[in-house]
Amino acid sequence: MLFNSELFVQCSTVKMENQVTLSTEVNKVIILIAIQCVKKLLVSRKKNRRNRKIWVRDWLSRRENLGASTRLLAEMREEDIDGYKNHLRMLPHQFDELLSKTGSAIQKQDTHMRNAIPAKVKLEITLRYLATGDSLYTLEALHRVARSTIAKFLPEVCNAIYSALKDYMQIPGPEDWKRIEHGFRTKLNFPGCVGALDGKHINILAPDDTSDYYNYKGAHSIILLALADDDYCFSYVNVGTNGRASDGGVYQQSKLAQALQNNTLNLPEQSVVVADAAFPLKTYLMKPYRTTPTRKGKIFNYRLSRARRIVENAFGILVTRFRVLLNAIDMAPKKVDYVVLAACALHNWLRKTSDMYITQRCVDFEDIQQRVLIPGAWRTQLRQALEGLTRTRYSNHASQQAEAIRDTYAQLFVTTETVPWQDHMI
Structure with a gap:
């Protein structure tokens, strides 16, 4: 009976060791599969990021050189004061005064991804919108600022204008x-x-x-x-x-x-x-x-x-x-x-x-x-x-x-x- 008991214990020990070894191997396989899945997911995301639409349309990115603020309005300031007044409903010195009153409230900070739109450009776009009611598509084409961005800051700039001029109300x-x-x-x-x-x-x-x-x-x-x-x-x-x-x-x-x-x-x-x-x-x-x-x-x-x-x-x-x-x-x-x-x-x-x-x-x-x-x-x-x-x-x-x-x-x-x-x- 003693012999049989020892044999039984030995068999059980071997069996347990085999199960542990098998479990370890299964875990290794699961981990390897998970790693492969994560790698595929990362590669897929990288491909999607590579294939998605560009962050800024090329023609919009040329705002600093070709936008209305740099070209059209700058020329009007020098050559056509009446045209400037008709465009923004105020003279250049009045615009400069209003910008000094509202600039700090509407200027955002630059980020690592992009530079913030200058307060001057935001104010010009807002005044043009108030003066004419132009569509966001028209304002986008004129000032080379995305219409989604314009839609976001228009109410903010209007609120800043009212806050800056409340003394006159x-x-x-x-x-x-x-x-x-x-x-x-x-x-x-x-x-x-x-x-x-x-x-x-x-x-x-x-x-x-x-x-x-x-x-x-x-x-x-x-x-x-x-x-x-x-x-x-x-x-x-x-x-x-x-x-x-x-x-x-x-x-x-x-x-x-x-x-x-x-x-x-x-x-x-x-x-x-x-x-x-x-x-x-x-x-x-x-x-x-x-x-x-x-x-x-x-x-x-x-x-x-x-x-x-x-x-x-x-x-x-x-x-x-x-x-x-x-x-x-x-x-x-x-x-x-x-x-x-x-x-x-x-x-x-x-x-x-x-x-x-x-x-x-x-x-x-x-x-x-x-x-x-x-x-x-x-x-x-x-x-x-x-x-x-x-x-x-x-x-x-x-x-x-x-x-x-x-x-x-x-x-x-x-x-x-x-x-x-x-x-x-x-």
Whole structure:
């Protein structure tokens, strides 16, 4: 029995050693197969990398030598200042000043793979886009920058422009309000007025949530609500409300409505804002009579319309200078906000720092001798005249006090504040 036990133990030991050896060999085979698979995978990836599209198209890589920034705009700076101004909507020294204000915010760092696009080129492309609304394909061909790259930085540069020029979009202070009131009183014959209020639809391509942005005109849009001063500048803007809303509704939800209601704007005493019939009548917000059976009512409506044309002209100048606002903008609604704010900020900045931004021909002019209104150049440049927004159904009945103030204005305009030509204009 002892012999048999020892033999059994010896056999078992040999068997275990054979199994270990076999397992080791199997593991070696598995490892070798895995190594071969990894090698094949690496070779396959290398081939795919070798066969994929080149990182930058050759003609785009010649931007530094042949792009518009190096060639076309450089030549315009030296030989054709008017052409340069028409191209970017500003003179060379204005561009340089704007670049100094925005350059640090829009300049990216170079990487090992590629050099960053210069801030100067990004700003030129963005200004050209705002000026014309050119397609990304056109901008790509002109500036030799890939359209995917342009689409990415356009909203960023627009936001940087607005941030850099926000000082020109500030709510006026007490002395500014007095100056604005003086302008409306002397130039537009509407005493006590500190601003003209209106709204404008900015068309966009249909976003994912189309129902909220679909407006009464049969297009998709966001709304720009603006208060303009006597010099065609925007004292306040509200951008981004979906196009389905009415202008009265946009106003009621705005910070401007709250500030006027609570009298926190430091306005001169007994001052008012003028608007069209879409807005609610308030003690501080005048709108026309809906029915005008009397001469006095017709004269009031004419005088109010005359003052309110300021904001119409401001919108007209804005969209003819920055034609991206004329057609549907192919961006997400939030990014469109950056485009509109940048255009408004540039409008104010250029108006306040340059005498050449607006000429007399740009805006409506009343020929008192001939008793006619000569439309501003912006009206002839647009395909359609600027129209008011949908009439509000906001539940907001005019108070007796507001009606009394409007009646007082109507009485003044036919007595102490009359102008010689008003009867011929109604």
